[in-house]
Amino acid sequence: xxAYLVRRLLLVIPTLFGIIAINFAVVQFAPGGPVEQMIxxxxxxxxxxxxxxxxxxAEVVHGPVTSEGTAYRGRRGLDPALVADIRKLxxxxxxxLTRFWLMLKGYLSFDFxxxxxxxxxxxxxxxxxxxVSISLGLWSTLxxxxxSIPLGVMxxxxxxSRFDLISSLFVLIGYAVPGFLFAxxxxxxxxxxxxxxxxxxxxxxxxxxQDWSWPARIIDYxxxxxxxxxxLVVGGFATLTILTKNCFLEEIRKxxxxxxxxxxxxxxxxxxxxxxxxxxxxxxxxxxxxxxxILFTSALLVEIIFSLDGLGLLGFESAIRRDYxxxxxxxxxxxxLGLLMQIAGDMLYTVVDPRIDFESRR
Numbered sequence: 001x002x003a004y005l006v007r008r009l010l011l012v013i014p015t016l017f018g019i020i021a022i023n024f025a026v027v028q029f030a031p032g033g034p035v036e037q038m039i040x041x042x043x044x045x046x047x048x049x050x051x052x053x054x055x056x057x058a059e060v061v062h063g064p065v066t067s068e069g070t071a072y073r074g075r076r077g078l079d080p081a082l083v084a085d086i087r088k089l090x091x092x093x094x095x096x097l098t099r100f101w102l103m104l105k106g107y108l109s110f111d112f113x114x115x116x117x118x119x120x121x122x123x124x125x126x127x128x129x130x131x132v133s134i135s136l137g138l139w140s141t142l143x144x145x146x147x148s149i150p151l152g153v154m155x156x157x158x159x160x161s162r163f164d165l166i167s168s169l170f171v172l173i174g175y176a177v178p179g180f181l182f183a184x185x186x187x188x189x190x191x192x193x194x195x196x197x198x199x200x201x202x203x204x205x206x207x208x209x210q211d212w213s214w215p216a217r218i219i220d221y222x223x224x225x226x227x228x229x230x231x232l233v234v235g236g237f238a239t240l241t242i243l244t245k246n247c248f249l250e251e252i253r254k255x256x257x258x259x260x261x262x263x264x265x266x267x268x269x270x271x272x273x274x275x276x277x278x279x280x281x282x283x284x285x286x287x288x289x290x291x292x293x294i295l296f297t298s299a300l301l302v303e304i305i306f307s308l309d310g311l312g313l314l315g316f317e318s319a320i321r322r323d324y325x326x327x328x329x330x331x332x333x334x335x336x337l338g339l340l341m342q343i344a345g346d347m348l349y350t351v352v353d354p355r356i357d358f359e360s361r362r
Contacts, residue, residue: 009343016332016335016336016339019331020104020107020331023328024096024328027327033092034092034324037321039086090324112126112325115318116325126311126314129313129314132309132310136302136303143237144237147241148241151167151171151237152240152241152243152245152247153244153245155167155244156245156248157271159245172238174237179232179235179301180231180235182231182234182235183231183301183305183306186199186227186231190227199226201307203307203308204224205221205224206220227306228302232302247279247283248275251278252275257274299312304316311330315327
């Protein structure tokens with residue numbers, strides 16, 4: 001197992017490099033980069049915008065046109081020297097390969113640079129947004145598993161019964177309704193949209209909660225999480241429930257179960273001593289990837305609807321603004337975490353079923 005783990009960790013390096021390189025190459029052909037966006041903003045200022053470069057950011061100062069040739073005049077266009085300064089500010093005065101290698105050099109030490117438009121280090125932005133996304137991803141993943149696994153087992157044991165048919169209706173509704181659409185419904189019903197306002201709509205905590213006692217702060221945090229977590233769970237439990245049911249049905253119909261019944265073993269012993277480990281192999285091992293999926297992909301629209309400033313919203317805004325340091329920094333972090341979680345999933349296979357040995361595979 002040790003040699004297999006080392007090989008998988010070494011494969012992370014070329015995989016990560018390939019993903020970053022491909023996305024960097026694609027971005028070079030995308031129109032409307034940060035330079036173009038800054039020029040468009042300056043043109044929108046009319047004849048009273050003067051661009052002043054300072055540190056790692058750009059500051060627009062309103063006032064009369066200076067004599068240094070750094071002012072924008074609406075009728076005459078931007079001064080070429082100003083455009084060159086903007087390109088230098090964003091690092092676009094260097095060739096693409098040079099920018100790529102400088103970016104990779106910084107990534108080796110987890111230096112992701114500064115945001116073009118927020119004027120903050122990328123790592124600081126990620127750490128600021130991480131608590132929101134971790135809260136959504138962790139709680140929703142745990143609840144999805146706690147609901148889906150028992151429900152899937154019951155549906156498999158009672159396959160074809162009235163319970164199976166009725167629960168399949170709710171599973172079908174959960175599968176068909178997107179999580180963000182259910183989030184809108186929850187807002188309308190329970191967050192002051194049109195009916196009652198039982199739950200708060202914005203943020204993870206209430207204003208002034210930092211001055212409250214710890215029990216009150218915990219209750220306030222959980223109260224804020226009810227609606228967004230519910231929308232994510234409803235949108236995510238259906239697939240896992242069906243997967244659990246199918247896995248258990250497949251195992252229940254195998255020969256070793258028939259043999260155990262012939263020997264007089266009880267149904268509970270057969271189900272939880274023999275079937276459970278084999279059926280849960282795929283489900284439990286998929287927990288890391290499921291957590292990563294909910295953490296970084298499923299919560300974007302939910303964050304927007306409930307005004308939660310998390311990683312999903314950060315990545316979306318960065319893509320719209322062409323904030324390349326944030327785009328590539330978050331891509332690097334997400335990809336690295338995803339690859340490591342895949343390795344953790346493989347390790348879980350051996351925990352759930354010790355008979356699995358990756359070293360014996362050719």
